[in-house]
Amino acid sequence: MRIRNWMGIALGIVFVALAGLSAHAQKAGGTLVMLVQPEPPSLASYQSTSGPIGLMAPKVYDGLLDYDKDLKAVPSLAESWTVSDDGKTVTFNLRKGVKWHDGKPFTSADVQFTIMNVLKKIHPRGPNSFKEVMEIETPDESTAIFKLANPAPYMMRSFGSYESPIVPKHLLDGQDLKSASIANKPVGTGPFKFVEWKKGQYIRLDKNEDYWKEGLPYLDRIVGRFIPDASTRTAAMEKGEVHYGAYGAIPNVDVVRLRELDSIGVTTDGYAMINPVSLIEFNTTKPPFDSPAIRQAISLTLDRQFLIDNIWFGYGKPATSALSSSYAATGLYAEGMPNYPGKPDLEAAKKVLDDAGIKPDANGVRAKATLDLIPYGEDWRRAGEYMKQALGDIGIQLDLRYEDVPTWLKRVYANYDFSMNVNYFYQLPDPVLGVHRHYGTDQIRQGTHFVNSSRYSNPKLDALLESGAKEPDAGKRGAMYKEIQEILANDMPVVNLHEMKFLTVFNSKLKGHDASGFGAYGSFDQTWFDE
């Protein structure tokens, strides 16, 4: 049984009308040069969620849906959609007349192929997001019907072009997905066509004249430019050689200076979808961090505001729970968790340690450990240096270790040869997508990156996580997650540090780059220059 979602259609009409109207105010033309850092390994957003890929690929690919600034779903390749009452059937009505950049028509077969053969197989998060999708029926060229084993409300948040790009079946079917040529030369349905990738220099995308949104995109061209050195990126932004830099492309310290300039704008919008949180992972299987007490003490000791002020120059918010406060909108976030003090509480920390029998020796040292630092930039080194000093005050003596990416990944996620690791995770728009992977026993997957490397295992928590994932009722779900957060605040397998605020720095002449809820990961079809 299908129920038409008139709402969707209506929204679509309004949207197109609005786009048509505003075309008078906005000017077409111009080349946008945006910072892409680092140079991406490929543009295969269907098999990698790597940040720089996310900056370029969504300009080429479309998703079934898009999300507005409030993260509400709006039509994209799907003109409308319906969810059955039992939540197990989702029907998408696809836009007609859409063409791939190579001129071939876009059909429901592409959707079926993308979800079942690509995203469920090789996308890093796809197997999770589409876990419940058993099959996709394609009664005609413009209808795709998803059949689910269980209801999956969180899935409806995963249809954006960054998370789930729809890829051309005719170019991928029957090929080895891992070495298909579209990895480096993407062919999509999006507002910009891939033209050229000059390794070490830039990726060039030109306007798609046949884009299905009438009158869009405004820009003639987008060039993604690679500049390895942060100070040089800042200089290039200042000089107007580049117009847009997101995801920390411009270091916060420079932003503090640049935001005073009229020619430059700064925003923290556009990151709601990824919801990043910095944290410390502990190896809970061996001393000294096998004791919850020492983990709690660390959480009590660290001055989160200091980190935010001195390393991220004021951008960020102290973490107060295992869940980011941005989940407050969906009612999942719980306030007032223990061991997340507003100000560092050294006395409490020492008491916790004393009570647990972790006493200082003659030199005042209670425990020694090595702190591994995520090798993604200088900020994390500074954070480590701060923690070394701060934790020294309660008798935890740290050595810092900063290795390159492969060594670090191998150490933490394959060899488990670490005791304490600074990291950051995207919590994503739903905890099932971004948070569960830290804590579930089923997420202790040796050799898989960014999952439960603490090897924390709690059957009670596992049960709560499982039912929380499936619960459609917002109120009940909120209660479950409150309990989850309480358990995690007491056991502290991971200490959350702060809710990160990524910065987007842009030339003031650049408008409309924030049209999508994805911010920099959006399609930029409505971006234009106000000369």
Added chain:
Amino acid sequence: MRNFWQLYKRNRSAVAGLIILVVVVVVAAIAPILFPQDPFSLAGLAMSPPGENGFLLGSDSLGRDVAAGIAHGAKTSLLIGLLATIVAVGFGTIMGGLAGYFGGKIDDLLMRTTEMFQTIPSFVFAILLVAILKPSINSIVIAIAVVSWPAVARLVRGEFLSLKNREFVQACHTLGMSDIRIMLGEILPNCLSPIIVIGSLMVATAILIESGLAFLGLGDPNIMSWGFQVGAGRTLLRSAWWVVTFPGIAILITVLAINLVGEGLNDALNPRLRERQ
């Protein structure tokens, strides 16, 4: 010795270099007295300009004292320079000495090896070594030594080649002296001067390489050094110039001083120059 000092003294800039170098060494030695606190300690208000909030040379983004860092870092930087040089000079002398003394196949083999090292882009190779050995003082010293020794080997080989045919060495052969004793006791002391000169310049280069590695994020995170300060402060260049500029000046002055001393040593030790004067 007195003779040496007389000759050295004639080069005024070399004397200036020596004075600067002595000052740097003294600062390194008394750093724990000047700045008893851990140079990593968060001593006060972050990013204070020089002279404010009790920071002579300002503070960095975490409120660490730049001056304390420079004083404590002097020891590390000099140590890295010295150790890397000792290793490079030691190894290069052995390789160059063997190659020059024995000649023939050994020479060919050893010289091809040094050629190999000179064919690899050396800084990239140093980065590779540090990355593989994981960033620490030890691996930095090893990496610098590995890319520096071929120059020493070539120099020593040349010296050995010319000295081994000198008549005093032949005289030792006719006395039945063993090769080892001839190499160590007869030839080596006579090529110490150029080795000392190249060694002194190598200390300077090593300090520069260390700062370059640190710039690329390959420093030891636990030990205060000028390279560390420069690497940590480089993004602050435009917002808090003092954080990176003062350590940079420390590097500049020290490298400069070592070079002046090296040139002075060269003038004083190089007999060819001496005869000309």
Added chain:
Amino acid sequence: MRLLEIRNLHVCLPEGSERAHAVEAVDLDLAPNEILCIVGESGSGKSLTARAVMGLLPKPHVRVVDGTIEMDGEDLVSASDARMRDIRGSAISMIFQEPMTALNPVMSIGDQIDEVFRFHVSMGRRERRERALALLEDVHLPDPEYIMRAYPHELSGGQRQRAMIAMALALDPKILIADEPTTALDVTTQAQILKLIKEMQAAHNTGVLFITHDFGVVADIADRVAVMQFGKLVETGTADEVLNNPRHPYTQALIAAVPSLTPRPPRGQSAQPVLQIDSLIKTFRSGGGILGFGGGERIVKAVDDVTLELRRGETLGIVGESGSGKSTVARCIVRLVDADSGRILLNGTDLNGLGRAEMRPFRSSIQMMFQDPFASLNPRTRVGKIIMQGPLLQGVPATEAQAKARELLSIVGLDDRAYDRFPHEFSGGQRQRIGIARALALDPDVLVADEPVSALDVSIQAQILKLLDEIRERMSLSMIFITHDLRVAAQVCDRLAVMRNGEIVETGATAEVFKDPQASYTKELLAAVPGQNWRSA
């Protein structure tokens, strides 16, 4: 008529030198078409006098402080730099001791001659070239076209010096200054160059200021002679006066020190051989790499089937010019160089092919003395230790070796204080004495002396030769004496072997070889010895 008048010339030395003036109160005259030889030992100031005339003193530390140098009435001391440049190369020109280093290695001979024309006269390119070719022809260089294009390293030593002479005579100078122009040359070449200088001088009516340390050369070439010592002129006069009737004691002593060409009387000798060298062959290879991409490999037969015999108590001289292989023979004998084949029998034991360890016991029986007094002693080792090293290596106890070293120092005529000093504190002659002491420390049966006096001034040379003679008697040494100097050979050797291109062309008792040379090469050599008509005493 006087071409050049030097009056009261004083040239100072840098502060802190041994003496204040390199040249002191020198008066000299040079007439056209005259060859004036300035003779003296090293450090006598003869070279600086010549350079003062050229205005080529290493200013500012060494300069003329007093006196005049007048050429045709024009004072050169006070002449401007520009005027001196005009004079140099046209009115006065100069040739040097070592033509290899005196010519620019990266410039062709033709270009270097051409420069002289370009800077002094205006001439077309063609004309300059023709003049240069004619000059090369004049100095008897074969194939002048080739020489014009050639670089210095492509010519032989004699050819280079001829080219230098051509260059110096390019503009028909009034004065030619020749600073030891034949010292670096072999004796036969020297004779040719001396002949050439005389010929050119006569043809161009040139006044020649000829600097030399060799009285043989003086006897062959000089019209007048000036003798210098310690910067002062001790005697001047015609060649005949000075050479045959010297008045000043220094001149007398110098002349007395020149070894006579008349071989000394033969000594009684045993027929028992100490050392026999049998069919010795040594070839040197150069070029070619580890993987044999040779192409450029050169093979030189340095020693080609040499057979020699040294009898107990005798001194066997090996004479020959550079490149004859005489030094290689010596080095093969002491096993510094491994011979390719042949036998070296020391008291019946074949040394050739012995390993280092096997060789060690024989080291003490056969010792060597080297040519260069500066290179043969380790500058970083004290004299006592240098002498002791040998005995210590042979296992002699340290105290015994020390005592022996002190004793040897006194035997070679050195003060006991020398024991604790470094080699650089000694003069060349003293160092050769130390070298002798080192060789003697092992009580050898055979001493191989490789040009032991060639680098020494003639008076020192006489002393060392005398010392060697005494020691040979005292220690009943047998000696192989390598030399290029036939005068020295005549005075030292009992028998002679003459070498050329790695082969022995003649052997025989010294007196017989001198009196009645068999090989044509020996005759050539003997004929080339400078000053042979001068003195028979």
Added chain:
Amino acid sequence: MSQTAKRLRYVLKRLLQALPIILAIIIVNFFLLHMAEGDAVDVLAGEAGSATPEYMAELRKKFGLDQPLPVQLLVYLKNVITLDLGYSFRHDMPVLDLVLDRFVPTLLLMVSTIILAVGVGIILGLLAATGLNSWRDTLISVFALVTYATPLFWVGLMFIVVFALNLGWFPTSGMENIAMFYEGWDRYWDIAHHLVLPTITLSLFYLALYTRLMRASMLEQAGMDYVTTARAKGLTERRIMFVHVLRNALLPVVTMAGVQVGALIGGSVIVESVFAWPGLGMLAFESLFARDVNLLLGIFLLSAMLVVAVNLIVDIIYSWLDPRIEVE
């Protein structure tokens, strides 16, 4: 044998001699890289966000990383013989294409740096030596020392701030103005404009070396006998310095330039990083941290060949400057 044949033979010989060196470089670095923790798959998976061990194993199989090391090495060497440098794991492209793409910028930066450093170094060294102990000499010596002792990245950043931002004379970074996509002469001009700051920055360090070497070499040559001869011929000091001494003094500078090519490619990492110059140094740096073994080996191979080629050119220049050296 004719002169040309001799030269050809020499070039061939030198290239053959370089073979074992290049082979050794490949083998040494191959094992070094495999000694490092983690491989290309770890990096790719880490960047992708998350990947299952099964997926990673599949990738390893695809890249041939599941084979024993000696087998991998042999396969690589076998491919290299056929001029196949393999596939870059990270870029999913043939290594040869990638490396050749970066070769031109590297060559541009290298050649312009050598020309600037050697050229200006020679001139400054000459000026210093001819004005020995004058203020000119002192000034040049101080300048050389200071440029040598100043960390490269600091100079680079300062140049950007002063010349690109404050004065606006040059672009901050990159190789061309990519918003414009110039063509023809405009493009060459644009590239030259972008080349200025990186070249000057990289030159400064080497400039100091050549200046000092040239000065010392001039002084040494000025004491040689042939200079006395030249004076005895009545030549002017000018002629002596610029014709006689200069050519001889150049020889050690040329030798040094040859020795430093290897260092130059490596030393450009920092400059390439600061100025976002798309050269091989930066590519090597990135591929190292991506454990892109094939790519890094390819870079080493190419840069080794470049060094060999430049050394050959230097030798030929040397033999042209110094007739004593015969190319044979």
